Amino acid sequence: MSKGEKFSELRKKTEDILKVTDHSAVIENNIDIVRILDDINTYRMELERKNEELQLANAELSILQEMLKEEISVHFRHYDIAPVGYVTLDTNNQILEINQTLASKLTLHKNDLLGHLFNSLVFPDDQDIFYFCCIKIINEKKFQTCELRLHTKTISPFWVHLDCAPEHHKKGMRIHIAISDISHLKTLEQDLTLSASVLDECAEMIIVTAPDYNIIKVNKAFVQTTGFIKAETLGKNYSILQSGKHNEQFYQDMWASLKLNKNWQGEIWNKRKNGEIYPEWISLTTVSNPDGSPAYYISVSSDITQRKKDAQQINFMAYYDPLTGLPNRILLQDRLKQALVQAHRNRQHGAVFILDIDHFKVINDSLGHLIGDDLLQEVAKRLSDCIREEDTISRLGGDEFVVLLADLGEDKKNAISHASSVAEKIIHTISEPIITQENKLQITVSIGIVMFPDDTDQIIDLMKLADNAMYKVKQSGRNNYKFVTPSLQKEADERLSVQHGLHDALNRDLFELFYQPQINFITQAVSGAEALIRWQKPNSGLVYPDDFITISEESGLIVPIGTWVLEEACRQISSWNTHKKQLISFISVNMSVRQFQQKNFISEMQRIMLNHNIQPQQLELELTESILIHNLDETKRKLFELREMGIRLAIDDFGTGYSSLQYLKNLPIDVIKIDQSFINDILLDVNDRAIVQTIISLAKNLNLWVVAEGVVNQEQYEFLKEKGCDSYQGYYYSKPMPMAELLGVIQDKNSELSAGINIKY
Numbered sequence: 060m061s062k063g064e065k066f067s068e069l070r071k072k073t074e075d076i077l078k079v080t081d082h083s084a085v086i087e088n089n090i091d092i093v094r095i096l097d098d099i100n101t102y103r104m105e106l107e108r109k110n111e112e113l114q115l116a117n118a119e120l121s122i123l124q125e126m127l128k129e130e131i132s133v134h135f136r137h138y139d140i141a142p143v144g145y146v147t148l149d150t151n152n153q154i155l156e157i158n159q160t161l162a163s164k165l166t167l168h169k170n171d172l173l174g175h176l177f178n179s180l181v182f183p184d185d186q187d188i189f190y191f192c193c194i195k196i197i198n199e200k201k202f203q204t205c206e207l208r209l210h211t212k213t214i215s216p217f218w219v220h221l222d223c224a225p226e227h228h229k230k231g232m233r234i235h236i237a238i239s240d241i242s243h244l245k246t247l248e249q250d251l252t253l254s255a256s257v258l259d260e261c262a263e264m265i266i267v268t269a270p271d272y273n274i275i276k277v278n279k280a281f282v283q284t285t286g287f288i289k290a291e292t293l294g295k296n297y298s299i300l301q302s303g304k305h306n307e308q309f310y311q312d313m314w315a316s317l318k319l320n321k322n323w324q325g326e327i328w329n330k331r332k333n334g335e336i337y338p339e340w341i342s343l344t345t346v347s348n349p350d351g352s353p354a355y356y357i358s359v360s361s362d363i364t365q366r367k368k369d370a371q372q373i374n375f376m377a378y379y380d381p382l383t384g385l386p387n388r389i390l391l392q393d394r395l396k397q398a399l400v401q402a403h404r405n406r407q408h409g410a411v412f413i414l415d416i417d418h419f420k421v422i423n424d425s426l427g428h429l430i431g432d433d434l435l436q437e438v439a440k441r442l443s444d445c446i447r448e449e450d451t452i453s454r455l456g457g458d459e460f461v462v463l464l465a466d467l468g469e470d471k472k473n474a475i476s477h478a479s480s481v482a483e484k485i486i487h488t489i490s491e492p493i494i495t496q497e498n499k500l501q502i503t504v505s506i507g508i509v510m511f512p513d514d515t516d517q518i519i520d521l522m523k524l525a526d527n528a529m530y531k532v533k534q535s536g537r538n539n540y541k542f543v544t545p546s547l548q549k550e551a552d553e554r555l556s557v558q559h560g561l562h563d564a565l566n567r568d569l570f571e572l573f574y575q576p577q578i579n580f581i582t583q584a585v586s587g588a589e590a591l592i593r594w595q596k597p598n599s600g601l602v603y604p605d606d607f608i609t610i611s612e613e614s615g616l617i618v619p620i621g622t623w624v625l626e627e628a629c630r631q632i633s634s635w636n637t638h639k640k641q642l643i644s645f646i647s648v649n650m651s652v653r654q655f656q657q658k659n660f661i662s663e664m665q666r667i668m669l670n671h672n673i674q675p676q677q678l679e680l681e682l683t684e685s686i687l688i689h690n691l692d693e694t695k696r697k698l699f700e701l702r703e704m705g706i707r708l709a710i711d712d713f714g715t716g717y718s719s720l721q722y723l724k725n726l727p728i729d730v731i732k733i734d735q736s737f738i739n740d741i742l743l744d745v746n747d748r749a750i751v752q753t754i755i756s757l758a759k760n761l762n763l764w765v766v767a768e769g770v771v772n773q774e775q776y777e778f779l780k781e782k783g784c785d786s787y788q789g790y791y792y793s794k795p796m797p798m799a800e801l802l803g804v805i806q807d808k809n810s811e812l813s814a815g816i817n818i819k820y
């Protein structure tokens with residue numbers, strides 16, 4: 060019988076007994092009852108014990124329950140405050156659980172997130188990543204990871220890493236996701252990517268080496284410049300780039316400076332893979348370990364081949380003449396400076412030549428600039444053939460060259476003799492015919508020579524003196540050379556002082572016009588007057604044009620002076636017009652080449668004539684033959700425009716220049732003025748007589764008016780009159796004088812004429 064059955068039986072028996080009224084009798088008379096009571100006692104005691112045990116167990120259970128509760132609460136606390144976010148989703152993406160870390164990160168309350176869809180927190184661009192990750196978890200029921208950005212309305216997207224674990228649950232699959240914020244890693248990753256692309260895309264070559272100079276990184280620019288591919292250089296020593304152009308010491312110094320100063324900069328020649336060496340501008344830097352020892356060396360460099368070429372080109376353009384390749388004025392200055400210093404230091408003599416091609420302008424204007432350029436190049440070449448290597452030839456511009464002969468020895472005589480022989484050689488070499496573009500040209504040069512340091516030791520004076528000497532050569536027939544003499548120095552100073560004086564005269568209105576009449580041989584009347592400039596120089600009196608016109612032409616001052624003369628002559632005519640007292644029908648004005656060549660010459664003429672309201676026939680312009688041969692086309696155009704305006708045109712000093720019949724025929728000339736040098740000796744020299752006679756008949760044939768200049772006596776007068784000359788000018792009638800005086804002279808002479816006095820003209 061089992062314990063339970065026994066217990067039930069006992070209970071039954073006991074209940075039966077209890078139904079009896081006198082229990083004690085029953086009990087005394089029933090042995091069974093006694094036994095049962097015993098059993099009951101036993102069971103009661105057992106029950107009491109069990110009860111005690113149960114109470115004990117109950118107490119223990121309570122403790123355990125308390126501990127469990129505590130553990131669960133700790134677990135939830137940990138779950139909530141874990142450094143990573145946790146979220147549990149069902150397969151519909153609904154949030155079933157979420158920890159405080161994640162909720163806080165999203166700045167939302169846990170309760171606001173529970174029951175919501177997790178993908179509403181995923182950044183739109185990354186929805187696909189999350190979707191495919193979930194699909195994989197559900198399908199494969201395996202752990203998955205992914206990286207994506209979360210965001211909320213208030214939080215901008217931030218990168219997280221998801222570790223997703225599926226769990227089978229009685230209510231369906233659960234997805235437990237641990238979420239770690241990886242924003243800082245992503246930033247680092249982006250930084251690294253950026254650094255890598257900066258390194259690679261950098262236009263400069265970058266090489267990183269270990270402390271033993273073994274290359275550990277190179278960039279694209281390095282590959283492109285050197286031709287090495289990355290694999291060929293990684294692990295190799297930096298020295299594979301050495302060109303062999305620098306000695307061992309150079310590299311030792313470079314690395315030593317790099318170690319000491321942590322950086323080094325400079326120019327270095329390296330070698331490309333194909334063996335070609337090239338210049339680099341390089342900047343080396345040391346990256347140190349915390350203990351100060353070098354961790355890496357970084358080399359940033361660029362190929363400066365092109366920069367060097369450009370610099371050479373710029374240098375060439377700055378210091379050399381592009382046409383001839385000869386040193387220009389700036390480089391010459393430098394060489395002259397050095398030569399003067401050397402001459403002093405070594406007690407040596409030297410020479411400077413300034414040379415100029417005779418009549419170069421004529422060639423240039425008539426044959427064109429291309430031939431002019433060829434000619435200059437040929438002259439440069441020939442000059443180079445005449446000098447030693449240590450000498451210098453420079454082109455100053457135009458057709459002006461300078462030769463610098465340095466170190467001509469201590470003896471001045473020998474130095475002069477050497478300089479003379481070089482000058483003779485140059486004159487001879489240059490005069491050899493030059494064939495250019497089917498033209499055979501024969502040219503000559505004029506050379507001025509200054510010896511240094513004896514003549515001067517100042518660069519500026521060297522050039523000025525040599526220039527003056529050359530000028531003298533030009534004056535005395537060209538194709539020669541001349542040395543500077545002390546008197547030339549004086550002249551140079553005077554020329555400078557004249558230039559200053561001319562400026563002063565312009566500013567202070569110190570110029571004056573004198574007039575010399577032209578008398579008609581037939582009518583004996585004064586037809587016109589030539590305006591001749593005078594300079595009332597303070598403390599010096601009247602200065603004549605021969606003393607300043609050339610200087611003003613050379614300095615360009617002739618342009619404002621010429622304008623002043625034109626204005627003044629027109630003012631004079633204008634005043635006659637106003638007072639209706641005109642004894643002289645026109646005034647002729649001398650033109651200089653420079654003035655005539657001004658681009659605005661015609662418009663200036665128009666302006667002046669309009670300004671003074673004069674008739675064009677009241678003005679005559681005297682042009683020298685040198686004006687006519689310059690820039691023929693342009694000259695022709697201007698002359699026709701002047702003719703169009705009605706202005707008379709005269710050729711001055713006819714017979715002394717080129718006297719080309721061609722321009723007499725083709726240009727709109729009205730008057731020829733026979734130069735006074737022919738008139739001077741007209742009675743003594745048969746040639747001059749013949750020339751004058753020829754000019755007169757030429758003029759007649761070409762229907763030109765002919766004027767004789769410098770008529771001083773009756774014989775000359777008679778001769779010219781007889782030969783049919785139209786009018787004359789000269790002291791025979793009157794010297795040039797101020798207009799007021801001249802008008803008095805004319806009136807006197809006119810009254811003598813009308814009184815029938817036997818006048819001498």
Ligand SMILES: Nc1nc2c(ncn2[C@@H]2O[C@@H]3COP(=O)(O)O[C@H]4[C@@H](O)[C@H](n5cnc6c(=O)[nH]c(N)nc65)O[C@@H]4COP(=O)(O)O[C@H]3[C@H]2O)c(=O)[nH]1
Nearest residue numbers: 591592603604605624649650651769770771788789790795
């Ligand atoms: N011995 C002698 N000389 C006589 C006689 N008759 C006139 N003369 C001088 O001969 C020169 C004639 O002027 P030119 O041939 O045009 O030569 C002029 C002309 O070429 C230039 N000139 C004068 N004024 C001007 C001017 O306003 N502009 C320019 N560009 N040149 C000028 O200066 C030159 C010299 O002028 P001037 O000294 O005035 O000298 C004048 C005049 O004084 C004479 O019978 N005997």
